[in-house]
Amino acid sequence: MHHPGPPRFVAVGDEVELAPRDPDPAATYAWTVAAAPADSTATVGDDPVEYFHPDQPGRYVVALDAPDGRHELTVRAFPGGLAPASEAPSYPTSGATETTADEAAAGTSGDAGDGSDRADDREETAADPDGGGRPRLSLSATVTEEGVVVETDPQPHPDGSETAGDLDVAFLLDDRDDLDREDVRIAGGELTVPLDAISDRARVHAVAVGRHGYSVPDAVDIRRDGGDITIHRPYDPPAWAEDSVIYEVYVRTFPGQDGDAADERGVFDAIRERLDYVEGLGVDTLWLTPVLANDDAPHGYNVTDFFALAADLGTREEYERLVEAAHDRGMRVLFDLVCNHSARAHPYYQAAVSDPASEYREWYEWRGPGEPETYFDWELIANFDFSHLPVRRHLLDAVEEWAPLVDGFRCDMAWAVPNAFWREVHDRLKARDADFLLLDETIPYIPDFQAGLFDVHFDSTTYAALRRVGNGEPAEAVLDAVEDRARSGFPDHAGFMLYAENHDETRYLVECGRPAAEAALGALFTLPGAPMVYAGQEFGQRGKRDALAWAHADESLREHVRRLAALRRERGSLATAAALDRVDYEVREGWDDRVVAFRRRADAPTGAAADGGRGEHDAEAGITGDAVVVVLNFGAEPATVAVDAAAGATDLLTGDSVGRADGLRVDSVAVLPAGRS
Incomplete structure (x- = not known):
């Protein structure tokens, strides 16, 4: 089905990326604006992937004519003054990357308007003199004799003067569902869907709206199977992931200094043979850095074939044997998914450079003649152009290739890939397995990524606080960092991965010293979130990407990690919730x-x-x-x-x-x- 997915909450001036799902590059797609506020002159162009800019507050309907029929998508636009504060990542962004105010998923209205008429009449107000910012919202649903009642829990910004009673709630229904809006009732901050109005599915989306903005959307998914009604919360992280203990393996140097990487076993087999050790640390989730064919860069993030494993790591049989061995121990495996770019050594990029008339010229963004768009002036990668349907098709096929083998994706440079693409990946994978994990690398984190894009987020704010504390800042900063999640607008159900180091950062012990390193590990295992240990961190490894010095391990530090993991597992008071x-x-x-x-x-x-x-x-x-x-x-x-x-x-x-x-x-x-x- 080519329907572009859940509708959107945005603010006037934001950009909405419109793209058909499950695209057929050979097919014809056409967008039109089917409904808009009276004073709007907003239009869409003629390309399969378009960028829509609402110019007036209110409700828009954009329509996609596709080979499988006509699909409508509702866009609810709030006044520009309610746009979330800028959350641009510290990394540069591409012009084709959707703005953060458009990362929420929503649906069509449940009453004559959009569920909250007052929200469209709000003026662009000055900052609250008592502080303030984005409100937050969580939805719950209960099946009653009258119908399914969707209740809200709007929460004002922690530093603002607003109360929950000051907040409006805008409910929207999902365009993809067979549900008559006239059957739905909204009153007193609740939405009721009569049972006989639900054919098979009814998805309800909502945001809280205050003086300074609207919340990250939340959603409930109501499903009927015969006479049974079940309620699902599609934006909650998998239960197993919230309290997982993650262990990052930088694959090529993990085997260590004893020649393991060069012996006949291969890297995948060498990792597999250390799984008993990893399990003994208290780890239950294994994150493997990229394993696909690449341009010989040791990190593996410059991919040359999205459907083949790197020959220097081992065969597909050996990779699957590694994953199976992890599963046998009750450990889950995360695949490091790279979608933003390919290596310049990729055959498609080489064809694009050698022949300006090549079909692959359109696969990439170009900064100038013969010069691809990239980030940080990286010389070995080239950014994909996601407005080109064959790119989306190729990467979605790669997602389908690897997802069945693993338990989740760690999504590289998630901030650089258009949000509509991630929404499609999320919905596609969750439809098969709600427990599949999507972990985003976005620095700093972006609250709207919680709404139907990713389940768990790199907690770069707490990471930065731990580094500052390790370098002399008052230790209370780690508590401030955790509390900043709510201040940034994350809802209570958002998931976070806590880390003090990874393959991109100087080892914490090297920068901050051994005593602080022990305390930082303590913070990872006792603060709310899933702790991540970077291989070697547990025994005092000093090089961030060097071969692991297994023979020189600090046993007391390793025992410290084991005890922290065991205590976290035993004490409910240390769980994320x-x-x-x-x-x-x-x-x-x-x-x-x-x-x-x-x-x-x-x-x-x-x-x-x-x-x-x-x-x-x-x-x-x-x-x-x-x-x-x-x-x-x-x-x-x-x-x-x-x-x-x-x-x-x-x-x-x-x-x-x-x-x-x-x-x-x-x-x-x-x-x-x-x-x-």
């Missing part, structure tokens, strides 16, 4: 600004059935629910810290008593049972 609270603490010996303490709290019953036997111990300690206090010390020397919220002096991480007369002795990380909330 558990609350994060600031607590009062006093550093009585050591550097005040090198220490931070916080509480993690899971609102769950205690008892053997609920927590594996911890309940009796917690009850004796006077603990309500499963709660811990974490103290991180980034300083070079131990600190003595008084934390009233802690209920005991036994470090749950090591089993050692850390109590002193004037507080707790903390070398780098201490996790204590917590007192009453």
